[in-house]
Amino acid sequence: MYGRRRMGYSTLLFLHVTSAFTMVTAAGLFLAIALAQRSDRHSATALRLAPVAAVLWPIGSLLAIVFGVWLALHDSQYSLGDGWIIAAIVLWVIGGAIGGRLGAGYRKVTSSGAAADPSALVMNLALIVTLLVMLIDMIYKPGAS
Amino acid sequence: MTVLLIRPDSWNLPLLLHVGGAMALVASVTVAAVALLQGWRASGPAAASLKRFGARTLLYAAIPSYFVMRIAAQWVLSKEGLDNSNAAWIGDGFLAADAGFVLLVIAAIVANLAVRRDPESGLGKLAKVGAGLSVVLIALYVFAVWAMTTKPT
Numbered sequence: 001m002y003g004r005r006r007m008g009y010s011t012l013l014f015l016h017v018t019s020a021f022t023m024v025t026a027a028g029l030f031l032a033i034a035l036a037q038r039s040d041r042h043s044a045t046a047l048r049l050a051p052v053a054a055v056l057w058p059i060g061s062l063l064a065i066v067f068g069v070w071l072a073l074h075d076s077q078y079s080l081g082d083g084w085i086i087a088a089i090v091l092w093v094i095g096g097a098i099g100g101r102l103g104a105g106y107r108k109v110t111s112s113g114a115a116a117d118p119s120a121l122v123m124n125l126a127l128i129v130t131l132l133v134m135l136i137d138m139i140y141k142p143g144a145s
Numbered sequence: 146m147t148v149l150l151i152r153p154d155s156w157n158l159p160l161l162l163h164v165g166g167a168m169a170l171v172a173s174v175t176v177a178a179v180a181l182l183q184g185w186r187a188s189g190p191a192a193a194s195l196k197r198f199g200a201r202t203l204l205y206a207a208i209p210s211y212f213v214m215r216i217a218a219q220w221v222l223s224k225e226g227l228d229n230s231n232a233a234w235i236g237d238g239f240l241a242a243d244a245g246f247v248l249l250v251i252a253a254i255v256a257n258l259a260v261r262r263d264p265e266s267g268l269g270k271l272a273k274v275g276a277g278l279s280v281v282l283i284a285l286y287v288f289a290v291w292a293m294t295t296k297p298t
């Protein structure tokens with residue numbers, strides 16, 4: 001009984017953490033695109049990274065929340081009403097909105113050749129700060145007993 | 146039997162640096178792999194630009210991230226009193242980190258050598274080796290995440 005339960009928890013944790021790594025990887029690609037767009041020499045490079053980021057971001061963020069909520073429901077020590085879990089969900093919504101807007105902007109530049117959004121670098125920094133605060137929340141679990 | 150879900154507070158900072166460093170490492174190796182693989186498919190100035198971008202990402206982002214992840218890993222082990230542990234998952238972690246570091250250094254060297262030798266052309270054999278090694282590294286890191294989260298015995 002215990003073995004089955006632990007196996008379930010471990011597998012869910014692996015899937016949740018792997019999804020989070022995928023989200024951060026997509027954010028890394030978004031940042032690389034923004035940095036590459038700052039120089040004419042690398043602007044074509046940036047656009048070749050965009051399709052991969054546009055796929056990884058929605059997959060990573062969707063699976064991270066699905067497996068995260070599943071973990072919270074699976075283990076009796078967690079509850080969806082815990083402060084740190086509510087904070088993580090709010091941060092996930094904020095991150096999702098920023099990442100979604102960045103991905104859509106880069107897709108537009110790739111498909112129609114529109115000029116890069118000048119606020120992209122600021123949005124990238126906001127996304128990185130959001131993901132960092134989310135990681136701190138996951139590790140420190142403030143308020144958990 | 147209770148699974149320990151809440152750690153002592155003193156473990157949190159090294160764990161944050163370990164996981165954060167690992168995330169930055171995976172992200173930067175993936176950015177480099179995507180740039181090099183796209184450069185493999187491209188031609189002309191775009192291929193040269195992608196080759197340079199991938200090589201520089203390995204050198205200036207992936208290697209520093211590796212050191213943050215690895216030094217923090219040792220710090221976490223020390224905090225948890227596991228320095229001399231023979232647990233399989235710790236061995237798997239060392240394997241992925243240390244063997245991965247050798248592959249990472251080789252990938253960074255060959256990719257940057259390719260840029261230095263021929264900055265204006267496509268990937269060439271050396272940078273293709275760098276691209277292949279980057280993909281192998283991503284697979285190795287997925288294995289490491291599996292070992293760290295499931296802690297197989």
